[in-house]
Amino acid sequence: MTGLDDAAIVRARALSAVSHGGQIVAAPEVADRAAREGVNVRLADLGEHEVDHDLRIRVYQVLASGLAAEFAPLKTQGGPPNNLPVETSEFIGRD
Numbered sequence: 001m002t003g004l005d006d007a008a009i010v011r012a013r014a015l016s017a018v019s020h021g022g023q024i025v026a027a028p029e030v031a032d033r034a035a036r037e038g039v040n041v042r043l044a045d046l047g048e049h050e051v052d053h054d055l056r057i058r059v060y061q062v063l064a065s066g067l068a069a070e071f072a073p074l075k076t077q078g079g080p081p082n083n084l085p086v087e088t089s090e091f092i093g094r095d
Contacts, residue, residue, distance in 0.1 A: 020071045051076055
C-alpha cells in the first residue's frame with residue numbers, strides 16, 4: 001500500500017505525461033508540503049494547466065543545481081475540447 005489516494009495517482013500520472021525528459025514537476029500539494037516542512041527546494045510556478053481531460057491544476061517545476069531549468073512548454077491539453085474547428089466569425093445576415 002502506497003498511502004496515496006486514487007486522485008493523487010491520477011495527478012502524478014498526468015503530470016508525468018505533460019512534462020519533458022529531465023524536467024521534474026510537482027502538484028500544489030507537494031509544493032505546499034515542502035514549504036510547511038522547510039524543505040530547501042526552489043519551485044517555479046508554471047501556472048495552471050489542463051493536464052488531463054477535465055483536470056486543471058497549478059504546476060510547479062523543481063529548480064536545483066545540476067537540473068536543466070529551460071524546457072519547451074508543457075505538453076498540456078490545449079485548444080477546443082473536441083475535434084471541431086474553431087468558429088472564426090458569426091454567420092452574416094442571420095439574427
